[in-house]
Amino acid sequence: MERQVAAVPRTTDGDGTPVPQRxxxxxxxxxxxxxxxxTSVQEIVEAAGVTKGALYHYFGSKxxxxxxxxxRVLRIQQERLDAFADADAPVEERLRGAAADVVVTTxxxxxxxxxxxxxxxxxxxxxxxxxxxxxxxxxERFRALVxxxxxxxxxxxxxxxxxVVDYHFGSVHHLSTWYRPDGPLTPQQVADHLxxxxxxxxxx
Amino acid sequence: MERQVAAVPRTTDGDGTPVPQRxxxxxxxxxxxxxxxxTSVQEIVEAAGVTKGALYHYFGSKxxxxxxxxxRVLRIQQERLDAFADADAPVEERLRGAAADVVVTTxxxxxxxxxxxxxxxxxxxxxxxxxxxxxxxxxERFRALVxxxxxxxxxxxxxxxxxVVDYHFGSVHHLSTWYRPDGPLTPQQVADHLxxxxxxxxxx
Amino acid sequence: MERQVAAVPRTTDGDGTPVPQRxxxxxxxxxxxxxxxxTSVQEIVEAAGVTKGALYHYFGSKxxxxxxxxxRVLRIQQERLDAFADADAPVEERLRGAAADVVVTTxxxxxxxxxxxxxxxxxxxxxxxxxxxxxxxxxERFRALVxxxxxxxxxxxxxxxxxVVDYHFGSVHHLSTWYRPDGPLTPQQVADHLxxxxxxxxxx
Amino acid sequence: MERQVAAVPRTTDGDGTPVPQRxxxxxxxxxxxxxxxxTSVQEIVEAAGVTKGALYHYFGSKxxxxxxxxxRVLRIQQERLDAFADADAPVEERLRGAAADVVVTTxxxxxxxxxxxxxxxxxxxxxxxxxxxxxxxxxERFRALVxxxxxxxxxxxxxxxxxVVDYHFGSVHHLSTWYRPDGPLTPQQVADHLxxxxxxxxxx
DNA sequence: CATGAATGAGCTTTCATTCAT
DNA sequence: TATGAATGAAAGCTCATTCAT
Numbered sequence: 001m002e003r004q005v006a007a008v009p010r011t012t013d014g015d016g017t018p019v020p021q022r023x024x025x026x027x028x029x030x031x032x033x034x035x036x037x038x039t040s041v042q043e044i045v046e047a048a049g050v051t052k053g054a055l056y057h058y059f060g061s062k063x064x065x066x067x068x069x070x071x072r073v074l075r076i077q078q079e080r081l082d083a084f085a086d087a088d089a090p091v092e093e094r095l096r097g098a099a100a101d102v103v104v105t106t107x108x109x110x111x112x113x114x115x116x117x118x119x120x121x122x123x124x125x126x127x128x129x130x131x132x133x134x135x136x137x138x139x140e141r142f143r144a145l146v147x148x149x150x151x152x153x154x155x156x157x158x159x160x161x162x163x164v165v166d167y168h169f170g171s172v173h174h175l176s177t178w179y180r181p182d183g184p185l186t187p188q189q190v191a192d193h194l195x196x197x198x199x200x201x202x203x204x
Numbered sequence: 205m206e207r208q209v210a211a212v213p214r215t216t217d218g219d220g221t222p223v224p225q226r227x228x229x230x231x232x233x234x235x236x237x238x239x240x241x242x243t244s245v246q247e248i249v250e251a252a253g254v255t256k257g258a259l260y261h262y263f264g265s266k267x268x269x270x271x272x273x274x275x276r277v278l279r280i281q282q283e284r285l286d287a288f289a290d291a292d293a294p295v296e297e298r299l300r301g302a303a304a305d306v307v308v309t310t311x312x313x314x315x316x317x318x319x320x321x322x323x324x325x326x327x328x329x330x331x332x333x334x335x336x337x338x339x340x341x342x343x344e345r346f347r348a349l350v351x352x353x354x355x356x357x358x359x360x361x362x363x364x365x366x367x368v369v370d371y372h373f374g375s376v377h378h379l380s381t382w383y384r385p386d387g388p389l390t391p392q393q394v395a396d397h398l399x400x401x402x403x404x405x406x407x408x
Numbered sequence: 409m410e411r412q413v414a415a416v417p418r419t420t421d422g423d424g425t426p427v428p429q430r431x432x433x434x435x436x437x438x439x440x441x442x443x444x445x446x447t448s449v450q451e452i453v454e455a456a457g458v459t460k461g462a463l464y465h466y467f468g469s470k471x472x473x474x475x476x477x478x479x480r481v482l483r484i485q486q487e488r489l490d491a492f493a494d495a496d497a498p499v500e501e502r503l504r505g506a507a508a509d510v511v512v513t514t515x516x517x518x519x520x521x522x523x524x525x526x527x528x529x530x531x532x533x534x535x536x537x538x539x540x541x542x543x544x545x546x547x548e549r550f551r552a553l554v555x556x557x558x559x560x561x562x563x564x565x566x567x568x569x570x571x572v573v574d575y576h577f578g579s580v581h582h583l584s585t586w587y588r589p590d591g592p593l594t595p596q597q598v599a600d601h602l603x604x605x606x607x608x609x610x611x612x
Numbered sequence: 613m614e615r616q617v618a619a620v621p622r623t624t625d626g627d628g629t630p631v632p633q634r635x636x637x638x639x640x641x642x643x644x645x646x647x648x649x650x651t652s653v654q655e656i657v658e659a660a661g662v663t664k665g666a667l668y669h670y671f672g673s674k675x676x677x678x679x680x681x682x683x684r685v686l687r688i689q690q691e692r693l694d695a696f697a698d699a700d701a702p703v704e705e706r707l708r709g710a711a712a713d714v715v716v717t718t719x720x721x722x723x724x725x726x727x728x729x730x731x732x733x734x735x736x737x738x739x740x741x742x743x744x745x746x747x748x749x750x751x752e753r754f755r756a757l758v759x760x761x762x763x764x765x766x767x768x769x770x771x772x773x774x775x776v777v778d779y780h781f782g783s784v785h786h787l788s789t790w791y792r793p794d795g796p797l798t799p800q801q802v803a804d805h806l807x808x809x810x811x812x813x814x815x816x
Numbered sequence: 817c818a819t820g821a822a823t824g825a826g827c828t829t830t831c832a833t834t835c836a837t
Numbered sequence: 838t839a840t841g842a843a844t845g846a847a848a849g850c851t852c853a854t855t856c857a858t
Contacts, residue, residue, distance in 0.1 A: 197405045224817095605775075663841065668832095
């Protein structure tokens with residue numbers, strides 16, 4: 001019950017990680033494994049080694065916890081996309097890089113991805129709206145790359161850029177359904193294949 | 205537990221539809237709207253205009269109900285795919301036809317699709333396995349088309365057929381996330397675009 | 409667990425009273441003894457010898473239960489007042505009768521009264537409003553008696569009738585604070601005294 | 613646990629009021645508005661602009677806080693009653709003055725009154741007993757006035773003095789139920805009417 | 817066939833209080 | 838003096854399922 005820790009106040013028990021992060025990590029894993037509704041607050045706090053009171057000290061609700069998981073993932077993904085899109089390279093290379101990167105990072109964080117594409121509707125309406133707005137920003141950035149290539153004539157204009165983006169992201173979302181770490185392909189190989197399919201589909 | 209009733213189970217209140225179908229329809233709609241976990245048995249029976257006893261007379265459990273929803277969709281989709289694949293036409297046309305058709309029928313039954321790609325993990329392990337097995341059959345049939353084209357040299361062999369199939373179905377699953385009936389594109393137009401993207405990606 | 413009772417379906421366990429009434433009685437007693445907030449649903453169902461599920465089968469919420477208690481009391485009191493007010497007698501006698509009767513019945517049902525004057529603000533806003541409306545009807549009826557006497561000149565008009573009514577009912581509400589069954593006065597004696605004070609105050 | 617601070621506990625943030633008083637004021641308002649049980653310690657400290665630790669530094673418990681509220685009100689009321697009762701005037705005037713004054717001060721401090729007549733049972737048994745004892749002193753003083761008048765023959769002896777006192781205080785308690793500052797009567801007018809009713813009822 | 821009363825376990829959330837700093 | 842993280846118990850409520858009729 002008592003804690004002997006000195007200096008750093010946010011360090012607990014037998015673990016060096018701050019409580020909020022421990023909770024977030026436990027929640028992420030459990031939400032991904034069992035889904036939001038099937039995961040009880042009790043399970044989360046047990047996995048994090050704290051009590052319910054502690055969880056509600058840091059997070060306003062179970063819903064809040066889910067939102068935090070989202071916020072973290074969104075931020076990371078947006079940063080990576082921006083880096084690729086802003087690079088100094090031909091648009092084909094930038095699009096290919098971004099398209100492949102989102103596959104690799106999605107596979108590297110399949111838990112986050114599962115939650116993303118399965119649990120968004122569990123958020124409260126306002127939080128849902130907020131996440132959708134950020135998601136939209138991401139989509140727009142990706143679409144701008146496609147449109148840039150179409151304007152420059154290096155990509156076919158046969159398909160609206162919006163649809164192209166949804167086509168690719170559909171396959172990204174789908175990864176959590178079929179990808180298995182012990183399968184025949186490494187994340188990078190999958191990423192290269194999917195990026196290749198996208199670029200081939202965009203050939204003029 | 206028992207299912208099939210004798211002659212004509214016209215046990216309906218103000219409606220001409222048999223009770224089991226009414227329950228199935230209500231469950232499909234509610235599962236799609238709110239998700240499996242968020243939908244209570246009470247809501248289902250109220251929407252169907254019957255009582256809980258009636259539901260448990262026809263279905264062994266809530267889980268059973270979800271399984272029935274799946275079974276119906278799976279059967280329909282498999283039938284349609286088989287029809288396209290067995291047609292007497294060049295493989296490009298057959299694949300294009302099947303790829304476009306699954307988009308149109310998915311859009312026409314977005315409720316079913318939502319359930320499919322969101323609620324599968326809510327099934328009991330054995331039912332889940334069963335559904336995955338049938339799902340696999342569907343996947344195999346589609347893959348066979350791709351491989352046939354690859355062997356004949358009309359499709360590129362740059363990408364493993366399995367990946368191609370998952371690429372396309374990712375976008376199909378994704379439809380329920382972004383497609384809106386009041387959007388700028390008709391289901392057929394979306395279908396043509398997505399099939400076109402697939403076929404373009406497969407160009408040698 | 410099993411119940412061997414035959415015929416009457418609403419009869420349970422070792423007691424002949426229907427479950428909803430048992431719950432209502434238990435809730436009434438506990439709310440009066442401990443207050444609404446201090447009484448847990450668990451205590452109520454234990455006192456009634458049923459489970460929580462049963463309570464929520466019959467009542468939508470704890471708040472609902474309180475409202476039912478109110479509804480019963482309000483109905484009874486209104487009926488009694490109407491009977492006295494409609495009697496064929498001089499207005500002094502009718503007022504005295506009603507004023508004394510409400511004292512006696514309040515003492516006879518001190519539990520109900522305690523709840524009434526202590527827990528009304530625990531009702532949801534809409535239910536609160538509803539109770540206040542019915543309460544108002546009661547007040548009006550009583551005031552009409554006072555005004556009738558004032559018009560006829562048998563009561564003083566020095567004090568507005570509204571205030572007179574509140575004066576008397578204040579003392580009625582107050583009963584649950586000080587009246588003890590083992591005190592020196594019988595309910596009827598208290599009632600006669602209080603009615604007498606009212607009538608004396610109204611002497612022209 | 614400890615209470616009195618040394619010199620001047622001007623420990624205030626943007627406000628010149630000492631912390632304990634700020635807490636007491638916040639608690640008084642919130643208890644009156646929402647009731648004791650519905651008011652959380654968190655709400656109180658937020659309203660007072662301090663933290664929980666501060667509250668528990670000055671008060672041993674939430675219950676303590678309620679008790680302090682009571683103590684303050686009791687002291688004030690007793691002082692006022694004593695002043696009226698000890699005045700040099702005929703007993704009718706002294707009783708009328710006291711009876712009217714308690715009405716005015718009750719209306720002027722409706723929050724305190726609400727708490728008084730609603731939350732007394734929330735005190736711990738020992739504190740409850742203590743408050744009742746002080747309350748009793750108040751009652752006795754008031755009764756003594758009535759009895760003095762009865763002995764002198766200026767008040768009717770038809771009703772036991774105890775009952776008379778409870779009759780009047782019932783109406784005082786009741787004020788918080790019906791009195792509205794924006795109503796047709798000023799506090800003084802209400803007080804005069806209620807004192808008048810009392811005196812009229814006591815006419816021999 | 818169908819009812820609906822009843823169960824019992826589980827849910828999220830709230831809260832007064834403690835205590836190391 | 839004062840903080841605020843953390844506790845642990847309890848709260849109101851929901852729900853899939855059973856079963857006598």
